[in-house]
Amino acid sequence: MMRIGYAAGAWDLFHIGHLNILRHARENCDRLIVGVVDDAMLLRAKGRTPIVPTAERAEIVRSLSIVDAVFIETQPDKVETWREVGFTHFFKGDDWRGTRKGVQLEQSFRAVGVEVVYFPYTTHTSSTRLRTALELLERPVPAP
Numbered sequence: 001m002m003r004i005g006y007a008a009g010a011w012d013l014f015h016i017g018h019l020n021i022l023r024h025a026r027e028n029c030d031r032l033i034v035g036v037v038d039d040a041m042l043l044r045a046k047g048r049t050p051i052v053p054t055a056e057r058a059e060i061v062r063s064l065s066i067v068d069a070v071f072i073e074t075q076p077d078k079v080e081t082w083r084e085v086g087f088t089h090f091f092k093g094d095d096w097r098g099t100r101k102g103v104q105l106e107q108s109f110r111a112v113g114v115e116v117v118y119f120p121y122t123t124h125t126s127s128t129r130l131r132t133a134l135e136l137l138e139r140p141v142p143a144p
Contacts, residue, residue: 005029005117006087008073010037011057012050017093017121019064024119025091026066033069033085034061041074079108090114093121 007025011018011034026032036058043049050057054072062070071085078090090109096102097118106116 001088002031003029003089004031004033004087005089005091006033006035006071006081006085007091008035008037008078008081010042010050011061012042012052014052014057014060021091021093021119022061022064022066028091028117029089031068032066033071033087034067035071035073035081035085036061037073041076045076078105079112082109082112082114088114090116092116092118094118095121 005025005028007021009018009021022032022034025034036054037045038054039049052060058070058072061067071081073081075081082090090105092102092105096105102116109116
């Protein structure tokens with residue numbers, strides 16, 4: 001049976017943590033489809049737009065040799081995404097394991113026969129940390 005993997009994310013300010021998740025995903029499936037959450041959905045979910053727009057984030061992810069296809073996510077229901085994409089395994093960082101969202105995700109996917117697989121989350125790097133660092137760099141330096 002072919003293992004079709006799906007890894008969804010914003011992939012904003014693409015960094016080593018993102019690459020680690022996608023490398024792990026590639027090692028655990030025959031075909032890897034990567035979901036790129038669109039700008040409007042990120043604004044609704046996180047209250048801010050990404051720094052890099054959807055089309056550019058999708059192109060960055062699409063250019064990776066380990067990625068077979070990219071799917072732009074425009075709605076938050078992962079089971080609906082599964083209906084559209086047709087994956088057998090859903091990959092997520094282990095920062096979701098045991099959380100309310102993670103447990104709900106596992107239950108929803110178990111009902112349709114999709115396995116949720118967690119990979120180590122890279123704690124020292126995140127898009128949020130990168131965004132904060134960029135904001136600090138943009139602040140004016142007070143005159144001496």
